[in-house]
Amino acid sequence: MNLRVGFELVFSCSQPIPMLLMLNTHSSHVDDVIEPDRLQIDPPIPLTQYHDSFGNLCSRLITPSYGYLTLSTEALLNVPDRPEEPAAENYQSPVEHLPDECMQFLLGSRYCETDLLSNTAWALFGGTPQGRPRVQAICDYVHRHIAFDYQQARPTRTAHEAYQERVGVCRDYAHLAVALCRATNIPARYCSGYISDVGLPPPYAPMDFCAWFEAYLGDRWQTFDPRNNAPRTGRVLMARGRDATDVALSNAFGPAVLVKFKVVCEPGG
Structure with missing residues (x-):
């Protein structure tokens, strides 16, 4: 296409x-x-x-x-x-076996305060199966927890604030999911770019740049989108980094x- x-x-x-x-x-x-x-x-x-x-x-x-x-x-x-399909490799590597490049994506960053969310993350997801099931459980939770509202967008809102306020835009969904993944020892990095409305029913919202994230599972980075929380057709990456600071x-x-x-x-x- x-x-x-x-x-x-x-x-x-x-x-x-x-x-x-x-x-x-x-x-x-x-x-x-x-x-x-x-x-x-x-x-x-x-x-x-x-x-x-x-x-x-x-x-x-x-x-x-x-x-x-x-x-x-x-x-x-x-x-x-066609809509995105998950990769076959679903397992979560122990921290000691992760490639060096992944280590920075386990740490807290400007908008993803793993220290403030660590206890919450383990309480919510410590009992879920490791790997893709855990990342998907995080996405499902974030998708339900945050109410999407352009009118309440704030460029300084952090993951912990999004967790507390329960409102935000796509960057807030991504930041919270990234922080929860990192807090449970899953490398996660923030992504920005375009997402089309192909395959979706109207009415369509005005087009905007979008945010999602990638988690390291198996031996590769895999795409997750807690805002939409469903496979999409036509996703185009522009930039990736630790959080929105790196991809402004x-x-x-x-x-x-x-x-x-x-x-x-x-x-x-």
Whole structure:
């Protein structure tokens, strides 16, 4: 299935501001690309790029001194035309047998306070079977525990606060599930990107960027989505890291205000 993804972001600028952006599809989709997502900048200004320690493509620029900065892109990818299927490897490795790369994803981070949630995690899930059944039990719990509400979104809400407040958006679902997995010795990392509505009945909510997570089971990272908590068709990764701190779409080191936001993720030719 051909899937068209893209966005248009418009910032209001009052002075030159350095920005760090994470707006491209992840390199893991390189074999899926039909039309690449080259970042368009208006007005044209210099851009440099690098890959961070998590393998995410990052862009750097300095905004105009005054006026508006528009960032946009569009890509066409060939993705599976069927819902996601779980991998066969379901077992949970003992901590001492985990690859070195997994160890940082067992630790607490800015938005995932494993220390505050450890007792809760073991009380809720210590009796569940290890591996995929435990991760799915965590997803089921988070899906029920948090009420989705755009109007109560807050960029500083942590996993522990989401647990207490029982409300949030997709990043809060992901943060809480990540923290509960880590607290029960399952490596988990936060992911951001696009998710299509293919196969879902209308009405459709306005398209937005989405958050989910990956847990290390068997010998691979596997996708879990506590917000939707069901297999989806058309999921496209942009970035992954310890939590939302590592995958922020934009970091402005000064007063750059987002005034327009549009996201596209739909079947296309």
